[in-house]
Amino acid sequence: MSAVAAPGARRAALGGRALRAVGEWLPALVVFVLVVGLWEGLVRALHVQQFLLPKPSTILRVCWTQRHTIWPAGWYTFKEALGGFAIGSGLGVVAATVVGRFRTAGKALMPVFIAANAVPIIAFAPIFGAWFNPISAQSKMAVAAVLCFLPVTVNTLRGLQSARPHQIELMRSYAASEFEIWRRVRVPTALPFLFTALKVASVLSMIGAIVGEYFGGALNALGVLINTSAGIFQFDTAWAGILVASLLGIALYGGVVALERVVLRWNPETRGS
Amino acid sequence: MANAAVAVRPPRRRARVAPLRSALERAGLVALVLAALVGAWELYHWIWTTTGWTWPFVVDDTSMPHVWTIFKAFGQPAQVNQPALITVLLHKTAFTAKEAATGFAVGAVIGFALAVVLVHSRLLQRSFLPYIVASQTVPIIVVAPIVVVWLNPKLPGPLQNWGAVAVIATYLTFFPVTINTLRGLQSADPRALELMRTYAASRWAVLWKLRVPSSLPYLFSALRLAATASVVGAIIGELPTGLQDGLGGAIINFNQYYSIEPQELWATNVIAALLGIAFFVIVVLAEKAIVRRAPENVA
Amino acid sequence: MSEVAAAPAVVRLERVTKTFPRGHVTALQDIDLELEPGEFVSLIGPSGCGKSTLLRLIGDLVEPTTGSITVNGKSARQARNDGDYGIVFQDAVLFDWRTVAKNIALPLEMLGWERDRRRDRVREMLELVELTGFGDHHPWQLSGGMQQRVAIARALAFQPALLLMDEPFGALDEMTRERLNLELLSIWEQTGNTVVFVTHSISEAVFLSTRVVVMSPRPGRIAGTVEIDLPSPRTAETRDTQRFFELVTEVRELLRSRGEHLLPEEEAALE
Numbered sequence: 001m002s003a004v005a006a007p008g009a010r011r012a013a014l015g016g017r018a019l020r021a022v023g024e025w026l027p028a029l030v031v032f033v034l035v036v037g038l039w040e041g042l043v044r045a046l047h048v049q050q051f052l053l054p055k056p057s058t059i060l061r062v063c064w065t066q067r068h069t070i071w072p073a074g075w076y077t078f079k080e081a082l083g084g085f086a087i088g089s090g091l092g093v094v095a096a097t098v099v100g101r102f103r104t105a106g107k108a109l110m111p112v113f114i115a116a117n118a119v120p121i122i123a124f125a126p127i128f129g130a131w132f133n134p135i136s137a138q139s140k141m142a143v144a145a146v147l148c149f150l151p152v153t154v155n156t157l158r159g160l161q162s163a164r165p166h167q168i169e170l171m172r173s174y175a176a177s178e179f180e181i182w183r184r185v186r187v188p189t190a191l192p193f194l195f196t197a198l199k200v201a202s203v204l205s206m207i208g209a210i211v212g213e214y215f216g217g218a219l220n221a222l223g224v225l226i227n228t229s230a231g232i233f234q235f236d237t238a239w240a241g242i243l244v245a246s247l248l249g250i251a252l253y254g255g256v257v258a259l260e261r262v263v264l265r266w267n268p269e270t271r272g273s
Numbered sequence: 274m275a276n277a278a279v280a281v282r283p284p285r286r287r288a289r290v291a292p293l294r295s296a297l298e299r300a301g302l303v304a305l306v307l308a309a310l311v312g313a314w315e316l317y318h319w320i321w322t323t324t325g326w327t328w329p330f331v332v333d334d335t336s337m338p339h340v341w342t343i344f345k346a347f348g349q350p351a352q353v354n355q356p357a358l359i360t361v362l363l364h365k366t367a368f369t370a371k372e373a374a375t376g377f378a379v380g381a382v383i384g385f386a387l388a389v390v391l392v393h394s395r396l397l398q399r400s401f402l403p404y405i406v407a408s409q410t411v412p413i414i415v416v417a418p419i420v421v422v423w424l425n426p427k428l429p430g431p432l433q434n435w436g437a438v439a440v441i442a443t444y445l446t447f448f449p450v451t452i453n454t455l456r457g458l459q460s461a462d463p464r465a466l467e468l469m470r471t472y473a474a475s476r477w478a479v480l481w482k483l484r485v486p487s488s489l490p491y492l493f494s495a496l497r498l499a500a501t502a503s504v505v506g507a508i509i510g511e512l513p514t515g516l517q518d519g520l521g522g523a524i525i526n527f528n529q530y531y532s533i534e535p536q537e538l539w540a541t542n543v544i545a546a547l548l549g550i551a552f553f554v555i556v557v558l559a560e561k562a563i564v565r566r567a568p569e570n571v572a
Numbered sequence: 573m574s575e576v577a578a579a580p581a582v583v584r585l586e587r588v589t590k591t592f593p594r595g596h597v598t599a600l601q602d603i604d605l606e607l608e609p610g611e612f613v614s615l616i617g618p619s620g621c622g623k624s625t626l627l628r629l630i631g632d633l634v635e636p637t638t639g640s641i642t643v644n645g646k647s648a649r650q651a652r653n654d655g656d657y658g659i660v661f662q663d664a665v666l667f668d669w670r671t672v673a674k675n676i677a678l679p680l681e682m683l684g685w686e687r688d689r690r691r692d693r694v695r696e697m698l699e700l701v702e703l704t705g706f707g708d709h710h711p712w713q714l715s716g717g718m719q720q721r722v723a724i725a726r727a728l729a730f731q732p733a734l735l736l737m738d739e740p741f742g743a744l745d746e747m748t749r750e751r752l753n754l755e756l757l758s759i760w761e762q763t764g765n766t767v768v769f770v771t772h773s774i775s776e777a778v779f780l781s782t783r784v785v786v787m788s789p790r791p792g793r794i795a796g797t798v799e800i801d802l803p804s805p806r807t808a809e810t811r812d813t814q815r816f817f818e819l820v821t822e823v824r825e826l827l828r829s830r831g832e833h834l835l836p837e838e839e840a841a842l843e
Binding site: 024025026027028030031032035108111112114115117118119120121122123124126127129130131132138203206207210211214215223226227230238241242245246247249250253 | 299302303306329330331335336396397399400401402403404406407409410411412413414415416418419497500501504505508509512513520524525528531532535538539541542545546548549550552553554
């Protein structure tokens with residue numbers, strides 16, 4: 001008994017969807033308000049030392065008063081992260097595609113990649129600094145890029161290998177070329193895997209940039225700003241910088257999620273039901 | 274009634290020989306990859322030094338020491354009157370490994386517990402998951418010194434210093450465990466859940482008899498990620514606090530001498546890489562020992 | 573879950589209606605049904621007639637919108653809590669990580685039986701479904717038919733009074749299905765449960781049951797009942813008898829006549 005939806009019913013359905021979206025986010029919002037309120041209250045009440053945990057109000061105030069240093073610094077570091085993210089992910093996709101063409105090589109190399117992913121890349125950050133001049137943005141981009149490369153490669157490769165045999169058989173029954181099969185079946189199958197990796201990589205790239213800056217970086221970089229502020233006991237500024245770094249990481253993640261919603265419109269998992 | 278006709282009995286004898294052969298194959302592959310890496314390294318070095326290209330970076334014996342030089346550095350003392358580098362590094366590795374292992378264990382327990390709590394309440398999920406995810410965007414390397422300064426005085430004597438770093442390792446470990454375990458606990462077959470309802474099973478029974486066993490592949494996938502995360506966390510925790518006893522301290526030290534003795538930093542990095550891989554391999558082996566599943570059921 | 577004596581159940585549905593609010597679908601309308609102890613009742617009808625929903629209502633896996641359901645003199649909810657029924661789905665729903673024996677033991681573990689008692693009962697059940705010796709196998713090592721036998725063994729392990737079966741043999745090939753029909757009848761003769769059996773197959777329904785309840789869709793209703801007076805014990809030859817053919821025709825006519833809403837493809841789907 002499928003009824004044709006009357007216009008009134010459709011409006012009601014949209015309204016219902018909006019209401020449900022609010023319902024999705026309301027608990028998180030409530031938690032946010034509660035935590036911030038508690039934070040503010042406890043710091044005041046317990047006189048927690050300002051360098052450990054300043055009040056949220058203080059942090060926000062500094063974000064505003066120091067906006068001419070913090071936000072540009074954040075943007076500088078964000079560009080390092082973005083560059084690394086783009087380069088690392090791009091290379092990862094290319095590597096996965098190349099390796100994926102050769103079926104046996106792909107299966108054999110996968111465990112190698114997975115093991116390589118276990119290497120703590122940040123240990124190599126000072127070496128990248130030595131290669132690209134510790135102050136430059138490239139050295140941080142390199143750290144971010146390497147951090148992104150492996151997860152993207154592993155996941156994309158796995159995605160390319162996970163096309164269902166029946167689908168391949170079907171394409172062969174159409175006498176499709178290898179390239180057609182790759183384009184029409186393997187790539188769409190691999191896309192969800194790719195986006196999972198991109199989400200992880202987005203967060204890692206920002207972290208990578210800041211970790212890289214720990215070993216030296218331009219004065220107008222966020223990581224350096226945080227470290228120097230902490231060094232001269234200006235902890236308000238340091239925490240404000242941390243907040244900005246976190247927000248930018250979330251923003252990059254959010255960007256990837258938005259892109260995913262567009263590209264993977266057809267996938268029920270990403271339609272955020 | 275012809276029962277046996279369609280049953281599949283796994284051949285017993287082959288099952289015992291196969292692991293040995295696949296282990297040898299695996300070892301052979303590793304050796305091949307290592308040889309390829311060394312070859313590529315030296316090849317790159319040779320090409321770039323003969324042509325004099327400067328992009329992406331200048332190649333000489335400082336920026337890319339020969340593999341042999343790095344290898345030799347292990348046997349020599351880093352500073353006068355000190356034991357060989359390899360011994361020093363192994364001690365530091367043990368120190369860092371202690372932090373990482375503790376972080377791994379505690380992080381895994383916390384992550385698992387969090388996932389169990391969250392799987393039972395969609396409300397809690399919607400309330401807290403965004404923050405759990407956001408927690409990982411906080412650059413832990415800058416928060417680490419603050420954590421150490423705050424935590425150290427509160428720790429009992431023998432736990433000081435490395436204990437604080439273990440906390441940092443825990444912070445990086447719990448996240449992948451939570452997310453993946455949660456997905457695993459949610460992955461129980463809805464028809465199996467219905468079956469448990471017909472038994473009027475309590476939530477506890479459903480958890481331990483259905484959800485946890487069916488989540489094992491996801492859990493081990495999480496533990497593999499956690500193994501790496503705990504090592505990374507331990508090193509990151511050591512860096513800003515300058516703890517001399519661990520690999521992080523060694524990295525900072527040798528970084529300062531890089532232009533003079535680059536191979537020492539490289540040697541340290543090789544050891545750090547091996548530590549990360551070792552943790553990973555241990556988890557993979559544990560998984561092989563514990564989980565015996567249908568061949569198709571790989572997460 | 574308490575252990576009920578293995579006396580066959582009485583199931584009674586009075587003016588039961590079930591609507592699903594989401595799609596404004598009336599799955600079942602005004603269902604009145606009474607099952608005597610020891611009956612083998614088949615529910616048959618085209619897709620959308622609500623037979624699976626009806627089964628789930630009896631099992632308290634779904635709540636009625638109006639009307640009442642009584643199982644063994646208690647509410648359906650109470651019956652489920654007391655473990656008065658066992659259920660078999662179209663998919664065996666065995667736990668991959670447990671052996672066959674441990675799968676059968678699952679409800680017994682939930683009931684808190686000690687290990688020895690469980691082991692003995694599992695052995696009995698394996699004999700009952702003729703899978704002795706397969707206790708240590710894993711589900712994926714068995715064929716579909718064998719997996720369903722394990723599911724049946726599990727459903728009967730704690731000797732419930734009522735057995736609910738939702739197209740349990742639907743995913744199997746015809747020959748396995750006919751064989752399992754015979755097995756099911758022999759098991760039923762030994763245990764004496766009351767059985768509610770949902771199926772798509774007219775011949776299966778007639779072969780197995782003491783009574784066939786025919787349902788029609790949109791909204792789901794009981795179109796009629798056919799008493800099956802075939803002699804017991806039934807054998808493979810029973811299918812060749814004249815009486816069998818007459819009863820199958822009677823059921824088919826009932827489906828066709830009362831199911832005025834049947835779409836051509838739905839008709840074709842019924843054998």
